[in-house]
Amino acid sequence: MRWLSPLEPNNRHQGVRTERFDGVGNWLLETTEFREWRYNEGGADKAVLFCSGNPGVGKTYLR
Amino acid sequence: MPLTARISSLVIDSLCDRAQEDNIAVAGLYCDFLSQQEQATTNIIGALLKQLVNRGGIPDHLREAFQKAKKEFGGRVPRLADLMGMLKIVIASLPRVFICLDALDECLPKYVPEILESLRDIVQESPRTRIFLTGRPHVREDVQRYFLDAVVIPISPNPDDIRNYVEMRLDRDSEPEAMSNDLRVDIVRVILEKISNV
Numbered sequence: 001m002r003w004l005s006p007l008e009p010n011n012r013h014q015g016v017r018t019e020r021f022d023g024v025g026n027w028l029l030e031t032t033e034f035r036e037w038r039y040n041e042g043g044a045d046k047a048v049l050f051c052s053g054n055p056g057v058g059k060t061y062l063r
Numbered sequence: 064m065p066l067t068a069r070i071s072s073l074v075i076d077s078l079c080d081r082a083q084e085d086n087i088a089v090a091g092l093y094c095d096f097l098s099q100q101e102q103a104t105t106n107i108i109g110a111l112l113k114q115l116v117n118r119g120g121i122p123d124h125l126r127e128a129f130q131k132a133k134k135e136f137g138g139r140v141p142r143l144a145d146l147m148g149m150l151k152i153v154i155a156s157l158p159r160v161f162i163c164l165d166a167l168d169e170c171l172p173k174y175v176p177e178i179l180e181s182l183r184d185i186v187q188e189s190p191r192t193r194i195f196l197t198g199r200p201h202v203r204e205d206v207q208r209y210f211l212d213a214v215v216i217p218i219s220p221n222p223d224d225i226r227n228y229v230e231m232r233l234d235r236d237s238e239p240e241a242m243s244n245d246l247r248v249d250i251v252r253v254i255l256e257k258i259s260n261v
Binding site: 001003004005006007008009010012013016017019024025026027028029031033034036037038041043044045046047048049050051052053054 | 064066067068069070071072073074075076077078090091092093095098101102105106107108109110112113114116121129140141146182186187190191192193194195196197198199200202203206210211212213214215216217218219221224227228
């Protein structure tokens with residue numbers, strides 16, 4: 001499997017989720033945009049949801 | 064940890080939680096400045112492929128491709144076209160695939176158009192595929208160049224999120240005796256004020 005890619009995204013995901021604290025971003029899952037993207041059977045033109053934002057919050061933002 | 068990464072991990076988890084009931088497959092990847100060189104398009108596409116085939120054993124076509132590559136050049140790395148061919152076959156064989164790519168702008172700029180083009184190829188081949196992307200506002204143009212109808216949601220630090228976070232950190236403070244209620248209230252207030260001025 002390593003032949004396909006040296007990247008191990010599952011490890012990174014485990015790292016992020018253990019640091020993530022409950023409740024952050026839950027509002028996103030409730031938006032109409034997210035729900036339509038998630039549940040509707042739309043075709044290729046409805047494929048992409050892009051969350052645009054600066055990554056900083058917490059320490060970088062407060063400095 | 065970046066806010067967008069938290070959001071991505073939440074989305075990936077919420078999809079994975081219902082993957083079985085909803086009969087979907089999920090592949091997700093976090094891009095990172097620190098490993099830009101590794102995040103070549105081939106490695107990203109390869110990583111998505113790896114995640115999707117992890118579900119149910121290695122398909123024959125993939126095994127054959129690997130054996131062939133091994134014979135040809137003593138195990139040369141797969142080319143993008145090879146990986147894309149394999150990924151498209153795997154995606155077409157699954158009921159519905161969700162691909163999440165966090166912090167697109169943290170890839171080297173030279174890879175971004177190639178990554179988006181590859182994703183567009185996938186969607187054209189399997190139109191039910193859903194793609195979740197995050198990135199700094201400036202990559203929006205890139206995204207929309209390849210996906211004209213992409214839905215954009217702006218993410219910004221949400222005061223409730225920040226309050227929860229700060230309170231959580233205060234609760235875990237290693238010297239609770241140094242904290243008074245007034246100080247605690249002050250800390251939360253000042254931080255929230257600063258945020259609203261950003």
